[in-house]
Amino acid sequence: MNRIIRKRVLGPAVKLIEVESPLIAKKVQPGQFVMLRVHEKGERIPMTISDYDRQKGTVTIIFQEVGKTTMLLGRLEEGDSILDLVGPLGKPTDLQGLERVVAIAGGLGVALVFSQIKELHRRNSKVDCIIGARNKDLVLLEEEIEPFCTNLYIVTDDGSRGERGFVTDVLKRLLDEGRRYDRAIAVGPLNMMKVVSDLTRQYGLPTVVSMNPIMVDGTGMCGCCRLTVGGQIKFACVDGPEFDGHLVDFDEVIKRTAMYWEEEKIAVELLQQRL
Incomplete structure (x- = not known):
């Protein structure tokens, strides 16, 4: 149980693991998370469920090694097991009745937005996706997410991939062009979500943050x-x-x-x- 069956390095200190957990995979919905513990004396930390496969009985987690526990998690390899994996936790994303959505992801925020965008696509909703990162090496899941987006916009702080600037630059341009959305979904660093929310408030656009x-x-x-x-x-x-x-x-x-x-x-x- 909780065995890692696939591991990928996505970027500097950013890793993806697919974990066997059939009970969680059976019930999880977009927007939910798990609590995990790497070893018996380890701390419990929350991790977003980026993707899931009910048939295989697996859940996918994407994380960056920024602290002790994520560094220990990153040292696990395919075939290793996570001691504790509890979930799904939290309330699922409410996607009912959404015809057109703009999804804004900064950095690792794309890990959560990915499952939401997939589900919206399954429901035949139109989704404009804005992915932001500091540089091209930190742009994650671009190829995986593109098939589920009506339009995909990449923006980096230094201009090394896509447009140069910030996610709010693209969002403001789209809103000024007359794009109308039922909801904005913003996931990423706290400062990014704050700035996005401040912007969408000016346009009366309902906004959900994680x-x-x-x-x-x-x-x-x-x-x-x-x-x-x-x-x-x-x-x-x-x-x-x-x-x-x-x-x-x-x-x-x-x-x-x-x-x-x-x-x-x-x-x-x-x-x-x-x-």
Whole structure:
């Protein structure tokens, strides 16, 4: 159980693993996530389910090695097993009645958007996709995602792939050209989702963002993933992970996310000394 059957390196420190987990694969829907633990003494971390195959009984996870646990996860190879994999958790993305959608993904945000775009395509919805990254080496899943997009726009900070600029540059241009959408879906770094939400608010475009704050148990017990949405406290793990981007207090979330950066840095340094 939880055996890795496929592993790919997608970019600098970015890896894809396909894991055998038939019970999760049977029930998962786009937008949901899992909690995993690499070994017995390891921490629990949330991971977006990027894709799934019900017939094979597998789920696909894409991650970047930025901390101790993701570095340990990245060292696992095909044939190895993850100790714990719990899910599917969180509420699925509500895609009912959407005829035209603009999906904006920054960096690893494409991992979550991928499953949503596939499902929208299956429902015959039209989806304009905007993928942003710092440079060409960090543009992920372009070939995989393109068949499911009505239009695909690639944008990089340095112009090494696609247009030079930011995802909001492309989004604003499309909206100014008169494109009309039932909803915007934005997934990526917190600052990116904040800026996208600020822009779409000006155009009256309903916007959903996927939040991934500090999370410990993933079932609503610890309260670590709390955030303020529309003046009310919500838990990302059970009330989300998706919320109305126009109501999320992004400044609060950004501040809370940075609370343990020093401890995370120390944990990585200690791990590197042992490897």
